[in-house]
Amino acid sequence: MIEAVVFDVGNVLIEWQPERYYDARVGEARRRAMFAEVDLHGMNDLVDRGHDFRETIQTWAGKHPEWQAEIALWHDDWLEMAKPEIPHSVRLLRALNAKGMRTLALTNFGIGTWAIATPVYDFLGAFSKAYVSGHMGVAKPDPEIYRMVEASEGVSPEALLFTDDRAENIAAAEERGWQTHLFEGPEGWAARLVSEGLLSAAEAA
CATH class of the missing domain: 1.10.150 (DNA polymerase; domain 1)
Known part of the structure; x- marks a missing residue:
């Protein structure tokens, strides 16, 4: 699950x-x-x-x-x-939150750039928790960053569903046992969330 x-x-x-x-x-x-x-x-x-x-x-x-x-x-x-936002993806994040799903960011982002982005893009504060590489001192696809998320969350790897646009980051997560989705557009990601039973088709639109 x-x-x-x-x-x-x-x-x-x-x-x-x-x-x-x-x-x-x-x-x-x-x-x-x-x-x-x-x-x-x-x-x-x-x-x-x-x-x-x-x-x-x-x-x-x-x-x-x-x-x-x-x-x-x-x-x-x-x-x-760093613009513009991808509106459909933002809607998916908010829809998951509305359903009570725990949502995480796992992003290669600098300390300084994250501080610039967060006041502009309010949805960056909508995650249950954000894991930001600059603050962690390690970046994807280093296996350590995935291990750190697992340890912090206290969940088994297969309980995590991760989307990223870079194949090497997806491959590293799969090596840890995470469930993954290579992001090629919000429509495909929406379909995956529906297929997993996390959102209805209407909620994912």
Whole structure:
């Protein structure tokens, strides 16, 4: 029996497409050149593991003078990258809460970025509990982050139903024995919740 439903946040509840943001700001050609030369996702991984948001971005920008202004936008304009919310997914979260289901976030998110996002996206405060990698000091798909959730929740792995948009994060959860759903859109996730008997079709619409 499922005792808790676990949501990833980026690209499940909030769109996270930095490349799209930079295409609009600097043009696709310059964005492609920058991402080819600078490991911006690696930079963000450090933030997600608990490194200081501002300091990490400033350090990366200082290492790449040609791209300094563009890299600085990762900090200064971060909310424009982390948008918009995915309304159907938010409705599913709220519907589960209304049914009394325990809902969890398990997200790769920085300490600083979580502090920026939570006042803007009120649904981030709607979880029974949020497990945020920056605060935990470990990020998906490291098996340790899943173990920490299990220990904190005091439930068996098979009692957790987890959705995430990244196959490697899903695979790591499956290795622990979690039930999983690879998120490819809210419609599929809604159908899974209905098939599990957690929501009715009307509640999942």
